[in-house]
Amino acid sequence: MSLVNFAAREITCKLVYYGPGRSGKTSNLQYIHGRVPEARRGRMVSLATESDRTLFFDFLPLELGTISGFTTRFQLYTVPGQVYYNATRRLVLQGADGVVFVADSQARRFDDNLESFQNLQENLLEQGIDVRSLPTVLQYNKQDLPAELVLTPADLEDALNFRSVPSFSADALHGSGVFETLKALSALVLKRLAAGNSGESV
Amino acid sequence: MRAIEPWVEGPLTTFLTESSARLVLLMTSAGQVIAQHGFTRSLDVMAAAALGAGIVASTGELAKLLGPSPFGALVHQGTNQAVFLAPFTTPRGRWIGLVVYGKETSLGLIQLFFNRMVEDLSQSAPVEHARRAVLAENFEHELNASLRALFGR
Numbered sequence: 320m321s322l323v324n325f326a327a328r329e330i331t332c333k334l335v336y337y338g339p340g341r342s343g344k345t346s347n348l349q350y351i352h353g354r355v356p357e358a359r360r361g362r363m364v365s366l367a368t369e370s371d372r373t374l375f376f377d378f379l380p381l382e383l384g385t386i387s388g389f390t391t392r393f394q395l396y397t398v399p400g401q402v403y404y405n406a407t408r409r410l411v412l413q414g415a416d417g418v419v420f421v422a423d424s425q426a427r428r429f430d431d432n433l434e435s436f437q438n439l440q441e442n443l444l445e446q447g448i449d450v451r452s453l454p455t456v457l458q459y460n461k462q463d464l465p466a467e468l469v470l471t472p473a474d475l476e477d478a479l480n481f482r483s484v485p486s487f488s489a490d491a492l493h494g495s496g497v498f499e500t501l502k503a504l505s506a507l508v509l510k511r512l513a514a515g516n517s518g519e520s521v
Numbered sequence: 522m523r524a525i526e527p528w529v530e531g532p533l534t535t536f537l538t539e540s541s542a543r544l545v546l547l548m549t550s551a552g553q554v555i556a557q558h559g560f561t562r563s564l565d566v567m568a569a570a571a572l573g574a575g576i577v578a579s580t581g582e583l584a585k586l587l588g589p590s591p592f593g594a595l596v597h598q599g600t601n602q603a604v605f606l607a608p609f610t611t612p613r614g615r616w617i618g619l620v621v622y623g624k625e626t627s628l629g630l631i632q633l634f635f636n637r638m639v640e641d642l643s644q645s646a647p648v649e650h651a652r653r654a655v656l657a658e659n660f661e662h663e664l665n666a667s668l669r670a671l672f673g674r
Contacts (some may be wrong), residue, residue, distance in 0.1 A: 413550065
């Protein structure tokens, strides 16, 4: 839930990057971390295994600037994608204002995408959140791989985007689609806040 | 000290004075910062809050697995300073306190005055809380400009 501080005129929103293991969630944050001026971002915290797989979460705080007179900050989190770590995924998802689902476009990962997307809905429901009410954006990552290895965005739309939420093709390693994805989710989250459907005022 | 509502400042100031803690951070269970004392950079505060909330959430789940009683406070004892981390309930929901303290005080004093602060916060919290409009309808052009500036494009 967004935290709105009227006294200091600040808004803080929590955005979570979700998806199967090795789909590129951490790569999204690493690219953002590398592109954003140091003054506008905090340290990227990664709780990872020795083999650089996300164990608990990655965390990157961003300061967007002033929007409608409010200093607006986003806290970007990733979840561990591996099936084994569902308990920690649930914890990271708590209080999320919006979700980017990062799908791996490789054809051989099709079932993993479906399983992870189903898992997202289950974990949200467990917290009493209907996925239809939560700002969500889909990202079809790794579209830069050879065409014979990946599904097209249209194929992935058919499989995953039955709610017709904003979706973007991406190559998170090199940054293609990363900015667009974050921009779309930011707009959805702030629109929801503006409509008064979210946010804890203090 | 930086607190987001005046009613948090009193109990927090009392706690700081009595306990001699070095750093204090109050956050929601989702890791959103409510108040802090001693941190110098707001973005570092957010990272500390995210990590503190993560520790409390994971040990809470561990407690559920291991037995019927939830864990209380957690203490990480270092050479020169220690970290005290404890969840508590307020009229505004479940919050977490993260306290860093040194040899000038003790765990017993931190625990004692922390519990008092929790009571003070419960008594100080305003009962009614009206929802207010947050963003103007035309915020999107400002959002786009901010994101363009952020990414340099």
